[in-house]
């Protein structure tokens with residue numbers, strides 16, 4: 473069994489991005505700028521936003537973290553996004569999710585200029601992915617495809633992929649990306665009967681259900697490659713995935729761990745998208 477260490481792959485990606493940013497600096501040009509909007513004081517969101525800021529520093533990009541009170545109105549939040557859209561120095565905009573319950577995330581995402589939507593969540597970018605046009609691909613799915621490539625899974629013709637979860641952030645886009653690589657894809661979700669038997673036929677299993685250790689050895693096919701997107705905090709304070717790593721590890725060909733799996737890939741793909749946004753803006 474091979475462990476797919478996302479932190480190591482992320483360092484590889486960040487090294488490449490850092491060299492490109494160094495080159496931009498050497499040419500005396502302005503640097504790429506990522507703006508991250510954090511609303512409220514959710515500790516997990518605060519920690520992810522800090523990781524994003526540190527990652528920017530790590531590769532030499534500029535980061536602006538805009539922290540807004542949890543009681544902010546929809547109009548005030550939309551106004552913040554509009555100002556970032558209009559700011560020519562800002563290449564990428566990300567609004568950290570989830571938002572407090574009184575705010576409508578959909579209309580906030582809709583307000584982001586698609587050319588700055590480095591999260592790839594705006595319907596223009598989602599539509600581009602659906603129709604095979606260039607655009608921003610959401611960071612976690614982009615990271616997952618990089619992880620699969622790292623274990624030799626690139627052209628997926630003849631492979632059966634099962635995606636557990638149908639979110640706009642992970643499940644739907646990763647299913648499209650797998651299909652674009654010629655995999656035969658099934659999406660299962662909380663209302664699917666007998667998920668276990670569908671998962672057990674998968675050559676590639678991507679699990680993003682938010683249910684701690686849901687997937688055990690009877691759910692996986694011998695020799696499958698498993699990507700665990702779940703990040704669940706247990707009562708003892710430790711993190712675990714949606715896959716019971718110890719239970720499946722002897723049955724699978726490769727598996728991503730939690731922590732140090734998909735999470736760090738999400739952050740480095742955000743840098744990759746920000747650099748892409750910068751290049752697009754510079755081209756004009």
Ligand SMILES: Nc1nc2c(c(=O)[nH]1)N[C@@H](CN(C=O)c1ccc(C(=O)N[C@@H](CCC(=O)O)C(=O)O)cc1)CN2
Pocket residue numbers: 519520523566567568569570591611612641703711730731732733734735736737738739
């Ligand atoms: N606007 C967005 N919001 C959210 C996204 C997103 O892609 N865009 N994804 C997640 C959270 N997330 C990034 O925002 C994220 C989650 C996890 C990690 C990570 O590196 N996790 C570490 C463990 C960290 C810990 O100890 O708690 C790991 O898995 O090793 C990075 C980013 C939801 N919101």
